[in-house]
Amino acid sequence: MEGNGNDAGKQKEEIFSKSVRAGKRTYFFDVKATRGNDYYLTITESKKRFGDDGKFFYEKHKVFLYKEDFDKFAEGLNEAVGFIKANSPEMPVQENTSNNNSNNSSDVKFEDLGN
DSSP states (O other): OTTSSSGGGOOOEEEEEEEEEETTEEEEEEEEEOTTOOEEEEEEEEEEEEOTTSOEEEEEEEEEEEGGGHHHHHHHHHHHHHHHHHHSSOOOOOOOOOSTTGGGOOOOOGGGGGO
8 A cells, every 4th residue: 555654655666767758748658667577668648738727737648558568569559650651641840949958859669668
């Protein structure tokens, strides 16, 4: 149970984290470990929103991806992205308007996750 004041309550250890800025969204790729030391990936989409009161908050959506599903997930993702690239009108070119944080985005290769 959480909130007992000691480290035994921590169920998940974060092993690796990568953030990717993409327009108005930020994606977080976090590798974590279960109590049994099995690795899994959480993919979080975070988008800044404004409430009715004018204050901002972050809307988040998470996907949990377990290592036994990496290959099928990567296959499906690559197929869907390939379809979009081949069949949609010209994809917009994103310009990097931030010169001081050019390392905030990168290409993620899901086929590397299964290793």
